[in-house]
Amino acid sequence: MSEKKLTKGNIALAEGAIQAGCRFYFGYPITPQNDIPEYLAMNLPKVGGTFVPAESEIASINMVMGASASGVRAMTSSSGPGISLMQEGISYMAGSEIPGVIVNIMRCGPGLGGIDPTQGDYSQAVHGGGHGDYRNIVLAPASVQEMFDLTIKAFELSDKYRNPSMIIADAMIGQFQEACRLEPDHTVEVFEKPWSLTGAQGRSPQILKSLFLGPGEQETHNRDLQKKYREIEEKETIAESFMLDDAEIMVVAFGTPSRISKTAIRYLREDGVKAGLFRPVTLFPFPQSELHDYSDKIKKILVVEMNTGQMLNDVKVSLCKDAEVSFYGRPGGGIPYPNEIAEEILKALKK
Amino acid sequence: MYYDMIMTGFGGQGIQMISQLVAVASIRKGLNITYLPSYGVEKRGGRTNVTVVVSDEDIGSPITNMPCALIAMDRIGLDFYQPVLKSAGVLIYNSNLIPPDAIERNDIDIVKVNCNDEAVAIGNAKLANMVTLGTLIGRIDFLKYEDIENIIEEVIPEHHRKTIPDNLKAVKRGMEISKNN
Amino acid sequence: MNRVFAYPKSLNRVQTHFCPGCTHGIAHRLVAEALDELNITGNTIGIPGVGCCVFLYKYFPIDVLEAPHGRAPACATGMKRARPEKIIFAYQGDGDMAAIGTSEIIHAANRGENITVFFINNSVYGMTGGQMAPTTLLGQQTTTSPYGRDFKNEGYPIRMAEMLATLEGVAYSARVALHTPKHVNRASRTIKKAFEMQMNDMGFSIVEMLSTCSTNWRVSPTEALDVVENEMIPYFPLGTFKERTGKDFL
Numbered sequence: 001m002s003e004k005k006l007t008k009g010n011i012a013l014a015e016g017a018i019q020a021g022c023r024f025y026f027g028y029p030i031t032p033q034n035d036i037p038e039y040l041a042m043n044l045p046k047v048g049g050t051f052v053p054a055e056s057e058i059a060s061i062n063m064v065m066g067a068s069a070s071g072v073r074a075m076t077s078s079s080g081p082g083i084s085l086m087q088e089g090i091s092y093m094a095g096s097e098i099p100g101v102i103v104n105i106m107r108c109g110p111g112l113g114g115i116d117p118t119q120g121d122y123s124q125a126v127h128g129g130g131h132g133d134y135r136n137i138v139l140a141p142a143s144v145q146e147m148f149d150l151t152i153k154a155f156e157l158s159d160k161y162r163n164p165s166m167i168i169a170d171a172m173i174g175q176f177q178e179a180c181r182l183e184p185d186h187t188v189e190v191f192e193k194p195w196s197l198t199g200a201q202g203r204s205p206q207i208l209k210s211l212f213l214g215p216g217e218q219e220t221h222n223r224d225l226q227k228k229y230r231e232i233e234e235k236e237t238i239a240e241s242f243m244l245d246d247a248e249i250m251v252v253a254f255g256t257p258s259r260i261s262k263t264a265i266r267y268l269r270e271d272g273v274k275a276g277l278f279r280p281v282t283l284f285p286f287p288q289s290e291l292h293d294y295s296d297k298i299k300k301i302l303v304v305e306m307n308t309g310q311m312l313n314d315v316k317v318s319l320c321k322d323a324e325v326s327f328y329g330r331p332g333g334g335i336p337y338p339n340e341i342a343e344e345i346l347k348a349l350k351k
Numbered sequence: 352m353y354y355d356m357i358m359t360g361f362g363g364q365g366i367q368m369i370s371q372l373v374a375v376a377s378i379r380k381g382l383n384i385t386y387l388p389s390y391g392v393e394k395r396g397g398r399t400n401v402t403v404v405v406s407d408e409d410i411g412s413p414i415t416n417m418p419c420a421l422i423a424m425d426r427i428g429l430d431f432y433q434p435v436l437k438s439a440g441v442l443i444y445n446s447n448l449i450p451p452d453a454i455e456r457n458d459i460d461i462v463k464v465n466c467n468d469e470a471v472a473i474g475n476a477k478l479a480n481m482v483t484l485g486t487l488i489g490r491i492d493f494l495k496y497e498d499i500e501n502i503i504e505e506v507i508p509e510h511h512r513k514t515i516p517d518n519l520k521a522v523k524r525g526m527e528i529s530k531n532n
Numbered sequence: 533m534n535r536v537f538a539y540p541k542s543l544n545r546v547q548t549h550f551c552p553g554c555t556h557g558i559a560h561r562l563v564a565e566a567l568d569e570l571n572i573t574g575n576t577i578g579i580p581g582v583g584c585c586v587f588l589y590k591y592f593p594i595d596v597l598e599a600p601h602g603r604a605p606a607c608a609t610g611m612k613r614a615r616p617e618k619i620i621f622a623y624q625g626d627g628d629m630a631a632i633g634t635s636e637i638i639h640a641a642n643r644g645e646n647i648t649v650f651f652i653n654n655s656v657y658g659m660t661g662g663q664m665a666p667t668t669l670l671g672q673q674t675t676t677s678p679y680g681r682d683f684k685n686e687g688y689p690i691r692m693a694e695m696l697a698t699l700e701g702v703a704y705s706a707r708v709a710l711h712t713p714k715h716v717n718r719a720s721r722t723i724k725k726a727f728e729m730q731m732n733d734m735g736f737s738i739v740e741m742l743s744t745c746s747t748n749w750r751v752s753p754t755e756a757l758d759v760v761e762n763e764m765i766p767y768f769p770l771g772t773f774k775e776r777t778g779k780d781f782l
Contacts, residue, residue: 006375006386024614050613054606055639062603062636066579066610069597070618074610092600176413177386179378197595197611199618201574207589209598262411337416 004179009147009169010035012180013103014043016151017075020188022101023049024074026063028056028082031115032171033105036077057082061089061102068093068100069208071196073155077103079171080113080121083129090164091130094225095210097195099158101151102136103167105174108332116333117170117256122310125168126283133222135229137165137236138283140254144178150281152184159191161232168283170306172256172335232285239287240279241294243269247276249300249349252291252315254280257304257336264341275345283311288318295319302326302348304341306334324351352382352493355404355415357432360424360445362397365480369422370401371506372484376498377405385413400428405493420490422483424466429453441490443483462486462532469524475514478521485525486532496526540564542573544591553746553753555710556584556652560591562716563621563650566724567594570731576619577611579604581628584658588623602633605640608647619730621648626665627657630690637696644701644735648726651692651738653707654745655764662748666690669767674748689767693740697773703735706772709742711760715770722772734776742768 007015014036017025025040041051054060060076067074078086083104093100104125108118125138137157139150150167158165197206212218242262244250251261258279265275278294280287295301301323303312308329316325326348330336356373358366367388374386387402402418404410420441423429425448433456436442441460444453447467454461464486470478488494499522503515539545543564550556567573573594580588582601589596599607604622612620629637629651640647656674657663664677667689671680681689697705704726708719719741726737742764746756 004378006371006378006384024610026610052609052613052643055635058603059606059609059636059639062600062606063610063613065599065603066597066607066612067614068610069607070577070611070615072614074614088600089603092598096598172387172413175388177374177388178410179384197577197597198615199575199577200593200595205589205593205595207596207598209589209596211586211598256413259410260412260414262409264411266408266411335414337414338412339416 004181006177007144007180007182008035008175008177009141009144010105010174011039012144012148012182013151013167013174014039015182016148017101017155018043018047018049019184020073020152020155021190022073022075022155023047024064024067024072025049025076026052026054026060026067026074027076027078028054028060030079030082032107032174033077033079033103035174036103036105057085058089061086064100064102065089065093065098068098069197071193071198073159075101075103077105079105079107080109083121083124087130090136091132091134092210093164094130094134094136095132096208097162098208099162099164101154101158101165101167104169106168106170114333115171117172117306117335118332119170119255119257119306119310120332121168122283122305122307125166126286126314134225135163135284137161137163137232139165139167140281140283141167141169141173142255142258142279143173144176144180146281147173148180148182149185152188156189157236159193160189161228162195163228163232170256236282237285237287237290238281239290240281242277242279244276244278244294244298246274247298248274249276249302249345250294250298251275251277251302251304251341251345252280252311253277253304254283254311255306257306257341260336260338261304261341263338264345267338267342268345273346273349280311286314286318291315291318292320295323300324300348300351302328302345304336304344305329306336307331326351353404353406353408354420354491354493355402355418356420356422356487357400357402357415357418358422358424359398359400359428359432362399364399364424365477366399366401366424368506369480369484370403372499372503373403373405373487373494375502375506376494379502380493380498382407382493383410385410387413398427420487422487423449424480424483425449426453443486443490445479445483460490462490462529464525464528466525469528470521473517473521473524475517478517481518481521482525482528485522486529487525488522489526489529496522540568542567542592542594544593546590549587549590550584551747553744553756555743558710558716559650559652559719559741559743562720562723564592565720566727567592569724570727572619572727572731576621579608579611579620579622581622581624581633583625583628585623585625585652586659602628602631603636604628605633605636605645605647605649608649609640609643609645612645612647616646619648619727621650621727623650625652625658626654626667630666630692637692638699641696641736641738642699642701644703646730646733646735648730649736649738650723651740652743653692653740653768654743655689656745656748658745658748662745669763691768693738694773696738701736702738702774703776704729704737704772705774706738707740707742707768707770709760709765709770711742711744711757729776734779
């Protein structure tokens with residue numbers, strides 16, 4: 001195992017992509033994710049890869065689509081406004097079942113917003129974004145190590161299910177630094193891609209498309225997609241639990257708020273308050289059944305987000321009916337401090 | 352063990368350098384760290400604020416609003432963070448740029464460092480940050496002089512390696528000041 | 533006996549979805565013939581945009597990626613970068629290339645992406661029912677320019693082949709027409725040339741084809757041929773606007 005290095009979140013993600021076998025990056029600059037294209041512009045050529053500075057995020061995602069369609073691992077990264085522009089392409093990729101990794105280092109919105117951390121793009125990533133009835137695989141790293149590890153995971157899942165994978169991390173996770181092992185903890189999984197477009201020499205032509213006009217074709221296609229999403233839900237959820245064994249209240253949070261909640265929980269534990277944390281690592285598939293099982297024992301729930309409650313409903317539908325749910329959200333640009341979350345936990349306990 | 356600190360000043364004062372040294376030295380000792388610099392637009396104004404958290408447990412929050420230590424290299428940084436420093440926390444301040452009457456707290460451990468003068472005395476005004484680092488090392492128990500000495504070569508950019516002996520001299524000077532303060 | 537004409541191997545024997553009098557089918561046949569002649573069918577991937585060209589996969593026995601509206605040059609960029617040994621062509625109509633996809637076509641051309649783009653200019657949005665396109669002629673009536681295109685309201689028709697020829701990355705830019713046998717023969721040579729540019733790593737190649745749309749022009753198929761000759765060609769002159777002879781980027 002290699003020595004851990006002080007590494008910035010965005011750099012860990014970019015290096016993770018290279019080690020996942022991604023050799024094609026297409027992107028357009030936007031703060032706070034510029035370390036990713038800059039690192040890849042420098043380092044992809046060293047491993048025989050290609051970096052193309054695209055003319056827009058629209059072009060970026062379509063370049064990813066073209067490259068991925070031919071069977072290689074490709075990615076793009078951006079932040080809020082750029083991710084909005086990519087939604088057309090992401091929808092086509094989902095509809096045509098073309099893999100690809102899209103990274104959103106979230107900045108606050110709406111509009112041009114600001115560059116402070118936020119989780120305001122949860123709904124966009126998890127519940128749609130583009131047109132049509134599709135899902136992205138969505139991973140939410142909460143540490144620099146996870147920026148590296150989950151990027152590899154994103155490529156694996158994307159290829160395994162022929163579905164776009166999205167990594168959403170708030171700007172804090174992208175910009176801060178921690179000690180990181182910059183080596184995969186397992187052999188990176190690769191998948192045969194018999195569907196890829198490489199020329200029809202010696203075989204039947206292959207088509208990647210999302211237009212289905214024949215009678216019933218579109219519904220059948222959608223049912224097949226839904227079947228795939230259910231399979232992903234069954235097999236691929238990841239969640240972390242922290243001090244939940246004896247907990248009387250469960251904080252549910254992802255990304256940066258989950259980390260700050262941990263510190264709040266440690267404060268409270270010193271005073272004998274039995275609080276714990278549940279952190280969804282995959283946002284789609286959402287760890288519904290794990291959450292449900294915990295809520296069977298822990299009846300008080302506090303959802304903490306850096307938005308006004310976008311994950312809240314996904315938590316609510318997962319819980320036992322008699323769970324009491326409170327919410328603490330900080331809209332775009334607001335970051336809660338540990339003592340603020342601790343106060344909210346105490347409030348929720350007293351309810 | 353848990354220790355969090357905010358280091359603040361303007362660009363060019365070497366705040367990123369000393370906070371990196373603390374972070375990397377801590378990692379080498381097997382401790383967990385988080386290192387959160389200001390970024391983007393915030394950086395454009397020329398300010399540098401870094402939050403470093405060190406712990407032997409998993410670190411939750413990378414941000415803090417009651418740090419154990421504050422290193423203020425200029426007046427703006429001091430005024431901004433002085434009110435949130437933890438009671439009995441350590442304040443190290445650059446007295447070349449900050450007048451003593453700017454210090455309003457009396458429940459904290461105050462270390463006054465003429466770090467610019469001290470740096471010039473060693474031979475290079477750019478060593479002010481390393482003097483400050485030395486005073487911090489003198490005040491914390493999870494890092495020692497040797498821990499910095501062991502990792503300084505991997506943090507300082509290659510073209511500045513020849514300045515390492517002077518940098519270490521400055522750290523030592525800071526430690527003396529810390530002891531006498 | 534020496535056979536001089538046959539159904540192209542690279543064109544599927546299926547019923548066409550194109551309207552009676554449409555010359556788009558001729559464009560398909562010419563592309564198929566070029567694939568045959570250059571013997572590249574099995575190594576080629578086609579990327580149609582959205583519009584009448586979207587059913588490309590029905591007509592060609594090749595791998596096909598269906599691109600979002602206007603984005604085929606970006607998809608082709610990604611694919612060619614990933615598979616430089618493959619022959620990649622994008623296939624776009626006027627709305628696709630000259631309206632919604634201007635950014636993608638200009639930057640793919642300017643980067644000198646080693647791809648080939650076929651552009652069908654029939655001066656209307658065909659598939660959506662004959663709305664005004666950026667290529668619609670002045671005075672031409674469409675469903676969204678019912679009083680005739682007026683430059684004061686809708687601006688001027690855009691000449692893509694000339695515009696793209698000004699970009700350094702472009703190796704080959706030409707405009708042809710499909711309304712007479714003479715023009716079809718010339719178009720055939722041009723299409724082949726465009727593929728050859730790509731095969732020789734010369735950079736970006738584009739062929740604009742003036743094509744009929746008798747349905748949306750509301751004229752008979754034979755009248756439509758006259759419209760190309762008398763109305764389109766005077767505004768959209770035929771010719772080669774750029775032809776690189778050496779790899780000047782090397």
